Amino acid sequence: MNISTDPWVWIASILSIAILSFLYKENPFFRAAEHIFLGVANGYLVTFYWHRILMPILFRPLFQQGDLLLIVPFIVGMLYLTRFIPRVSWLVRIPIAIYMGYWTGVLIPATIQAQIIKQVQGTILTAPNFQSWNAGTSGIAWSVIVFIGVLCTLSYFYFSREHKGVIGFTSRIGIVFVMIGFGAAFGYTVMARISLLIGKLQYLLGDWLGIIK
Amino acid sequence: MKKRIPLILIFVAGLLGVISFVIPHPSYQVYDAWIRNDLLRVLSAFAVVLALGSLLRVHSDKIRRKRRNWQYSWLLLIAFAVSAIIGLFGGVAADGILPTTIGSFSYDIQTLYENIVIPLASSMFALLAFFMASAAYRAFRVRSMEATLLLVAAFIVMIGVLPLGYSISKHLPAFVQWILNVPNVAGQRGIVLGIALGVVATSLKIILGIERAWLGGGE
C-alpha cells in the first residue's frame, strides 16, 4: 500500500467516486460533481474559443494587422447578440442562415459521394468485390448475402406502401439483418466498456490507493 | 423581410457550399477557404456567448429565487469562473499573464482539463459498463422476433470475443468477425442509404426555403 500524495490524483479520484455513486442513487456528491463538471467544461470551452478562434482568427488580424475584411464576420457574429433586443431580435436569423446554409450545401455532394455512390459500389455483385473479402469462393456467398440484405433493409425504409405483400416480406428480412447487426454491435461494445471500467478501477486502486501496483 | 432576408441568405450560402465541391480552381478556393476558416468559425464562436449567457442566467436565477438545489448552482458558477479566469488569463499552454504554478503544484487550464474533465468523463464512460448490463438484462428477452435476434447475436458475440470463445470452438472468433462483416454490414448499408437520401432531401428543402423550422416554426 502506498497511497498517492499528488493532490490532483486525490481530486480526480474523489470526483470519479462521486460520479460512480450515481449507480446507487442520485445523491449530493453526484450533484456536486455534476455541477463542477458543467462549470469546468464550460470554462474550458470559453478558453478554447477565445485563444484558439477569436484571438488568432478575428481580433488579432483585425485590430493588429488591419485585415478589414474581417469586419464582416465580426458584424455578422455580433448579430447573435440582437437576441437580447426584442425589436430587432429577428436579425439573429442572419448568422444562423449563413452558417446552416453553407454546411447543408456542402453536405449534398459529400453525402452522395460517401454514402450513396461508395455504398452502392461496395454492394455490386462483381468479381473485384468477391475478391475483396479475401475468402476465396465464399466471398461470392458473402457478397450475395450483403446484396440481399441491403435491398431488403432498403425496402424497410420505403414509406409509400404499408408493409404488406412483397414489401412486407422483404422489410421483415431487412429487419432481421438490422437486428442481428444491432445485437452484435451491442455485444461487441460490452468488451470496450468493461475495459474502460477496468481502466478506471486500475486508476483508483493503483494510482490513488496503491492497493494494486 | 424578417423571413425573406434569411431565406435568401440561406439559399446563397447553400449554393456556395455546393459550388465549393464543383470548382477546384484556386481563384475560387481562396474565397471558399475564407468562408470556412474565417467567417463560419467566427460565427460559431459568437454563438457561444449566447449559450453561456443562458447557462449563467439559469443558474443565477436559481440562486436568486432559491429554487430546489440552488446551492449547487453556486458550485457551477464558481467552477466556471475559476476555470475561465485560469484559462483566459493563464493561457492555453500556461503562457498567459496569470501565474499557474505555486511551487511544484500547477493549475493551468490543461492540468484542470486532465484532472477534472477527463476523470469525470471517463467515470461517466465507466458507468456505461453497468448500464449495458442492466439494459441487456431488461431488454434481451425472447418476447418478439426482434428482441430474440438481438439476444442471440449479442450472446454469440459476447462469448466469441472472450478468450473462452476460442476454447469452446476454434471457429467462434471467426464467426463473430463474420457476423460483424457480413449481416451487420448489410443492415448498416441499407440504413445508411436511407439516411443519405434523407440528408440530400432535407438539405435541398432547407436551401430552397421549404423546410423552415429553424426560423422559429410556423409558415
Place this chain on the structure above:
Amino acid sequence: MKIYERLNKIDRRIIYAILFVVVTLPLIFPSVLKVTPMTPVENLFTAVDKTTDDKALILDCSYAPQIKAEVEPMAIAVLRHAFKTRKKILVLSLYVEMIGLATRALNQVVEEFNSVAETYEDSIIYGRDYVFLGWQPPPIVPMLGMGESISNIYVVDYYGNQTDTLLMMQRIRNYNDISILVALSGSRIPISWVSYAQNRYGLQVGVGCTAVSGADFYPYYQTGQFTGLMVGMKGAAEYEELVEANHGVKGRRVASEAMLSLTYAHLIIMLFIVIGNIGFFLHRRKK
C-alpha cells in the same frame, strides 16, 4: 413476491453490485488467464520477431489517457518484446498531449530491464538500443518525411540530442531500414500510416487499437494493409502471452490479468440475461 416475478424484475443495483465485485476482485488478487493468441496478433508478433539486426522497428504511441487501459499494455508488451530480443526500436508519438503516456510506458519497461541487468551489454542503453523521437507536428509531416530521412524530420530527439549523432541512427536512415511500424491508437491514425507511409514507401504497418475501432480496422487487416492487428485488452493479453511463451519475459501482465475481470463480467451479464428469460418464461406460463 413470487419467484418468477423476482427473476423477472431484479433490482438494477443488485446487478451493479455483483458486476462491480466480479470486475474488482481479479484486479486486487491478480492471476493470469490463459489466452490462445489469434492469427492477427501472431502475425504482428512474427513481423516484430523477424526484425533483423540491420533494421529497427518504430512504435507509435498515439493513444489518449481515455483509452490507456486498453492500449498501454500493448505498448509495454511490444517494448518488452523488442528489448528482450535486442531489436532496435524507435518510439514516437504524433500528438503532444500523448507524449506523457509514451514516456511512462518506455520508462517503465527500460527500468524493468535495467534493474536486473548485470553488465553494460545486458542493459538497455539509450541511443544503442532505443531512441525516443518525441513529437513533430502535424502528423502527416513525420509520416511522409521519415520515408526520406528520419533524422531530417526529428533533428533532435525528445531529450534534445542531435538524432544523427546517436549510435543506432548511423544505420537507420529511413523507412528502408524499418522492419515494421506498430501504430497504437484509438483513432484513424493507423489508416493514415497506410495511406501515406505504406502506399508511398511500402512500410509495413502493424496496429493495436481499442475494441471499439476493432470492427472498423479488421478489413484493413484482411486486405493485408495491416500486417497484424491487436484489438482491445484481449489483443494485448494475447501479445503478452506470445512474448512470455516465446521469449520467457517475466513482468506484470496487466491485460492478461484484466482478462479475468473481462471474462467474469461477460459471463455475469449473460447469466442475468438468462435469469431474466427464465423469469419471463415462468411468468408467461403462469398467465
Place this chain on the structure above:
Amino acid sequence: MSLIILCTLVGLAPPSNVRAYDAPDDGGGVINVEWQLSTDDAQTDAYEIYRSENGSDFVKVGLIGRSRQFYQDQTTEDGILYAYKVATVSDTVRALSEPSPEVISTPSWINVAKVNIYVAMLIFGGLILYYIYHARKGKELFIRKIAGLQAIDDAVGRATEMGKPILYVLGLGYIEDIATIASLNILGEVAKKTAQYDTKLIVPNADPIVYTVAREIVKESYTNAGRPDAYDPESVFFLAREQMAYAAGIDGIMTREKPATNFLVGYFAAESLVIAETGAATGAIQIAGTDALAQLPFFVTACDYTLIGEELYAASAYISKRPLLLGAIKGEDWSKVIIAAALILASIIGLVSQFPILSLFQ
C-alpha cells in the same frame, strides 16, 4: 566523381519511359509523374524524382519506395515548363533516367472526375423536387404509419395526467446535422402539445447555435397554440458542449425532475446509453430517434420506441403534416427504387460482362 564510377561498376539500370502530366481536376500546382520500373527494381532502395525548369539543372523534389511507378509532385508553380527525371537509388548509387517531355501544371475550373456525382445529384434532386412540386398542387400522398410517432400524443397525455414534465433532449448535433433539424421539427410539434395541455417542457442543449434555434421554435409553438403566456423562457437552456458533461447534466435532471416522458431525438455519441438507461431507471416512457448508426443498438435496447435513421426524417415530415415535406419523402422513395434498380443492373453487367462496372462508382 566516385558516384559515376560506382554507377558504372554496379550497372544499376535507370527507370524508363518517364512521363509527366498535369494532374486533372485539381486546383493547380500538381504534376503527376509515371515511369516504368527499373529492371533492377529488386535491388533498389527507392526512386528519386528530379525536376528541372530549364531542361538542364535537375533538382531533387521527392523520393518514393521501391516497386512504385507513380509520384505526385505537389510543389509546382502553374505556368512554368518542367521536365522530370527519375533515378534508381541503391545506397549511394544513383542511375538517372532520360528526361520526360516538358509539362506545365494548370488549375481546372470544373471537377470533371466527379461527373457521376453530378448525375446522381440531378437524379435524386430532380425526383425530390418533382414530388414536392406535385404535393404543392394538392395531390394526396400516402405515407405509412411510423410506430414511434403514434406514441407522441399518448406520451404528452401521460405526462399531463401524472403532472410531470416532458424532457426533450436534442443530442450533440450541430445545426447543420440533419438529425438535429428533424428533431427541431418534432420539438416544435411536441411544444405545441405541451402548450395545449399546460405540461412543463425541459429542453437542455449541447450546441450554442442549436440552443438559439430551439428557443425560438418553442416560443413560436406556444404562440401558435395560443398560449404565449405559458411559455417559460427558462425551459430551453444551454448545458455543455462536452459530451459527458452534457450527459451528467441530463442524468441529474432526469433523476431530480422525474419527467414522465423523455424524447431523445437527434445526433448522439457514446452518451446515448448513459442517458437512455438513466431515463429507463426513472420509469419514464422513452422515445428515441437518431441517424447515428453506432448508437442505434443502445436506443433500441433501452427505449420504448426508436426511430431508426430515415424514419426520424420521415417522422419529422409526417408530424408537421405539411404536404411539401411529405412530397420529399415520395421523392426519396423513388430514389430508393432507382438505387435498387442500379444495384441489380450493375450486378448483372458486372457478372456477365468484362466491363469494369465499379469504375462508374469511383
